[in-house]
Amino acid sequence: MKRNILFFVLFYVGIVLSDQALAQTGNPIVVRIDQPTSDIQSTMWGIFFEDINLAADGGIYAELVKNRSFEFAKPLMGWKILKKDPTEGLLILNRSATNEANPRFVRIARNGTDEKFGLENEGFRGMGIKKGMSYHFSVLARNAEESLLKLRLELVSEKGEIIGTANLAPEKGDWKRYSADITATATDSKSKLDIWFEGSGALDIDMISLFPDDTWKNRPGGLRADLVQLLADLKPGFVRFPGGCIVEGFELATRYQWKNTIGNIDARKTMINRWNTEFKHRLTPDYYQSFGMGFFEYFLLAEDIGAEPLPILSCGMACQYNSAEVAPMDQLGPYIQDALDLVEFANGAADTGWGKIRASMGHPAPFNMKMMGIGNEQWGAQYIERYEAFVKAIKSKYPEIKLVTGTGPSPNGKFFDYASKELKRLQAEVVDEHYYASPEWFLQNATRYDHYDRNSYKIFAGEYAAQSKSGANPDNKNNWRCAIAEAAFMTGLERNADVVHLCSYAPLLAHVDGWQWTPDLIWFDNLKSFGTANYYVQKMFSNNRGTNGLSVTQDNQPLTGKDGIYASAVFDSSSGEIILKLVNTTGNTWNQRIILDGKKGLNPKAFRTVLESGDPEAVNSLERPLLISPANQVIYLTRKTMKVILTPSSFSVIKIKLAR
Numbered sequence: 001m002k003r004n005i006l007f008f009v010l011f012y013v014g015i016v017l018s019d020q021a022l023a024q025t026g027n028p029i030v031v032r033i034d035q036p037t038s039d040i041q042s043t044m045w046g047i048f049f050e051d052i053n054l055a056a057d058g059g060i061y062a063e064l065v066k067n068r069s070f071e072f073a074k075p076l077m078g079w080k081i082l083k084k085d086p087t088e089g090l091l092i093l094n095r096s097a098t099n100e101a102n103p104r105f106v107r108i109a110r111n112g113t114d115e116k117f118g119l120e121n122e123g124f125r126g127m128g129i130k131k132g133m134s135y136h137f138s139v140l141a142r143n144a145e146e147s148l149l150k151l152r153l154e155l156v157s158e159k160g161e162i163i164g165t166a167n168l169a170p171e172k173g174d175w176k177r178y179s180a181d182i183t184a185t186a187t188d189s190k191s192k193l194d195i196w197f198e199g200s201g202a203l204d205i206d207m208i209s210l211f212p213d214d215t216w217k218n219r220p221g222g223l224r225a226d227l228v229q230l231l232a233d234l235k236p237g238f239v240r241f242p243g244g245c246i247v248e249g250f251e252l253a254t255r256y257q258w259k260n261t262i263g264n265i266d267a268r269k270t271m272i273n274r275w276n277t278e279f280k281h282r283l284t285p286d287y288y289q290s291f292g293m294g295f296f297e298y299f300l301l302a303e304d305i306g307a308e309p310l311p312i313l314s315c316g317m318a319c320q321y322n323s324a325e326v327a328p329m330d331q332l333g334p335y336i337q338d339a340l341d342l343v344e345f346a347n348g349a350a351d352t353g354w355g356k357i358r359a360s361m362g363h364p365a366p367f368n369m370k371m372m373g374i375g376n377e378q379w380g381a382q383y384i385e386r387y388e389a390f391v392k393a394i395k396s397k398y399p400e401i402k403l404v405t406g407t408g409p410s411p412n413g414k415f416f417d418y419a420s421k422e423l424k425r426l427q428a429e430v431v432d433e434h435y436y437a438s439p440e441w442f443l444q445n446a447t448r449y450d451h452y453d454r455n456s457y458k459i460f461a462g463e464y465a466a467q468s469k470s471g472a473n474p475d476n477k478n479n480w481r482c483a484i485a486e487a488a489f490m491t492g493l494e495r496n497a498d499v500v501h502l503c504s505y506a507p508l509l510a511h512v513d514g515w516q517w518t519p520d521l522i523w524f525d526n527l528k529s530f531g532t533a534n535y536y537v538q539k540m541f542s543n544n545r546g547t548n549g550l551s552v553t554q555d556n557q558p559l560t561g562k563d564g565i566y567a568s569a570v571f572d573s574s575s576g577e578i579i580l581k582l583v584n585t586t587g588n589t590w591n592q593r594i595i596l597d598g599k600k601g602l603n604p605k606a607f608r609t610v611l612e613s614g615d616p617e618a619v620n621s622l623e624r625p626l627l628i629s630p631a632n633q634v635i636y637l638t639r640k641t642m643k644v645i646l647t648p649s650s651f652s653v654i655k656i657k658l659a660r
C-alpha cells in the first residue's frame with residue numbers, strides 16, 4: 001500500500017515538474033484600467049441569418065410539413081400517395097386566376113371502396129416528434145359537394161409505429177381552415193404524417209400544416225424554441241437577414257422580395273431556394289422558401305432577442321457568381337421603392353400604408369429599424385452606380401437610416417480595392433467585408449484594422465469563418481483549430497472597435513441531414529441542436545462586449561500574435577467590470593503575470609471562463625454537444641496583479657470588478 005502511495009506521489013510530482021519545465025513565462029501583460037478608449041457599439045457582435053442549410057424552412061421555422069401548399073416545381077415532392085394505384089383518386093388542380101400566390105391544390109375523390117387511400121408527408125428529413133407534446137394540424141379544405149370524406153391523421157415513427165392520431169371532418173362549404181391536435185405517444189426524430197381519407201366523395205385540400213405546441217414564446221405557427229434560445233443566448237447586438245446570396249437570387253426573378261414574405265401565410269408565394277441547385281456536390285432538390293419565416297418574423301425575432309434588425313435588400317443585381325443579371329439603371333425604381341417602403345413597414349405609424357400592414361400582423365408599434373443594407377456581396381462599377389442611386393433616394397426621405405454597403409466577396413484584391421476607394425469617395429457610412437479563409441489567415445490578420453483610416457467609413461465584418469479546407473469544401477469542419485483562430489482574430493476586431501462597429505460569423509444554422517455549406521455556427525437535427533466551438537467563441541465575446549476599449553500591452557506593444565498570444569480588453573460601465581480576453585494559440589503553457597494598471601481599486605476575486613481543447617481537430621456534435629464548451633474558474637488578485645496560467649490552445653475571458 002505504502003509503495004503504491006509513493007508511486008502515485010512520484011508520478012504526479014513528475015507530471016507537475018515536467019509541465020512546469022514546458023511552461024514559459026511571458027513578460028507582464030499590462031491593462032490600463034483607468035483610461036477607457038473607444039466606445040464599443042451595442043451592435044458590435046451580432047448574427048447573420050440566411051435560409052441556407054435548411055436554416056428557415058426545415059429549421060428555425062417550426063413547420064413540420066414540407067411542400068404544404070403543393071407549390072414546389074413537382075407538386076407532390078415530399079408527399080407519397082398511400083394507395084395501390086397511385087394515380088387514382090387524386091388530382092393536382094390550379095386556380096391561378098383567383099389565387100396567384102398559391103394556385104395549386106389537391107382534389108381527393110373517393111368512390112367508397114374499402115381500399116385505404118391517403119397522403120404521407122415526409123417532413124424535412126423526417127419530422128421531430130416528442131412524447132407527450134401536442135401537435136397542431138391544420139388544413140385549408142373545400143367540401144363543395146357535401147362529401148362525407150373524413151380525415152384520419154396519424155403520426156408514424158421511422159419504424160412504422162403509429163405514435164399519435166386525430167380525426168377531422170370538413171363540413172360542406174367553401175375554403176375554410178380546419179384544425180386538430182395530435183398528442184404524441186413516443187419520441188422520434190424521423191417521423192412522418194399520414195393523412196387517410198375515409199368515406200366517399202370529393203374534397204379539395206391545401207396548406208396542410210403541422211406545428212409543435214412548444215414553439216418560441218408558444219406562438220402558434222412560430223419558431224423552434226431550442227434554436228431561438230441558442231441565438232438569444234448569444235445576446236446579439238443585431239440580426240442581419242435574410243442573407244447572404246439569397247438576397248440577390250440566382251437571377252433577378254428569384255431575388256428575395258420582402259413584400260412577398262409578409263401578411264397571411266397562405267398568400268406568401270413559395271419560391272425555389274437558391275441553395276437548391278448551387279452546389280453540385282450538395283444538390284438539395286426539395287429546398288424551397290415557403291416564407292413562413294418572412295420579414296415580419298425576422299423583425300420579431302430581432303426584437304425578441306434584443307437585437308437591432310439589419311435587413312439587406314436586393315440592389316438590382318443578381319448573384320454575380322450565377323446569372324449576374326442586372327436591372328438597368330432606368331428600371332431601378334421598383335427596387336428603390338422596396339427599400340423606401342420597408343422603412344415605412346418597419347417604422348411607420350400604424351395608420352401609414354405599410355405600417356398598417358405591420359399592425360394588422362399584430363405589431364402596431366414600430367420596429368424602430370435603424371440600418372439597412374444595399375446589396376449583399378456585389379462588386380464592380382455596376383454596384384457602385386446602383387448603390388449611389390439607393391443612397392440618394394433613401395437619404396433624401398430617411399436621413400436617419402444608416403446605410404450598409406459592401407466590398408464584395410473577398411477581403412482584398414482588385415474588386416475589394418476598387419470598392420474601398422469608391423466607397424471612401426462616396427463617404428459610405430458602414431462597409432460590409434467578407435472573409436472565409438484559412439485559420440492561418442485569421443491569425444495573420446488580427447492586425448487588419450489597426451491601420452484602417454479613422455476618418456472614413458465604419459466596418460461591418462458581415463460574414464466570416466475560418467475554413468479547415470479551402471472554399472466551399474464539404475469537408476470543412478467547425479474544429480477547434482478554426483475556432484481559436486477566430487478568437488485570436490476577434491481580439492483585433494475588439495481592439496479596433498472605434499472602426500469596427502458590427503461583426504457576424506456566417507452562416508448561422510445548418511441541418512445535419514440537409515446542409516449545403518459548412519462550417520456553420522449552430523447545427524441541429526429535427527429534435528436537437530448544439531453550438532460549435534465557434535459558437536462558444538462568439539458567445540464569450542458577445543456576452544462580454546463591454547462599453548469601452550482598454551489598452552492591453554506586453555512590452556508596450558498590443559498582443560497581436562508575438563509568441564502566439566493575442567489579447568484585447570474592455571471596460572463595462574454598467575457592471576463596473578474590466579474584461580480581458582486572452583488567446584494562447586501555442587501548444588505551450590504560459591505563466592503570465594497580469595498587471596491592472598491605474599488608480600482604481602479592484603475586487604480581489606476575479607472570474608475566468610476558459611474554452612480549450614488539446615485536439616485541434618476536435619468538434620462538437622449531436623452526440624457530444626459540449627465537448628468544447630466554456631468552464632469557469634476563480635482567480636485571486638494580489639493588489640493589482642494576477643497570476644494566470646494560460647493553458648495550451650486556450651481562450652480565456654477574465655472579469656475583474658472595480659471595488660465599490
Ligand code: AHR
Pocket residue numbers: 050052243244245246376377409463506507517
Ligand atoms: O454564407 C454563405 C454565403 O457566403 C453567403 O450567402 C454569401 O454572401 C457568401 O458568399
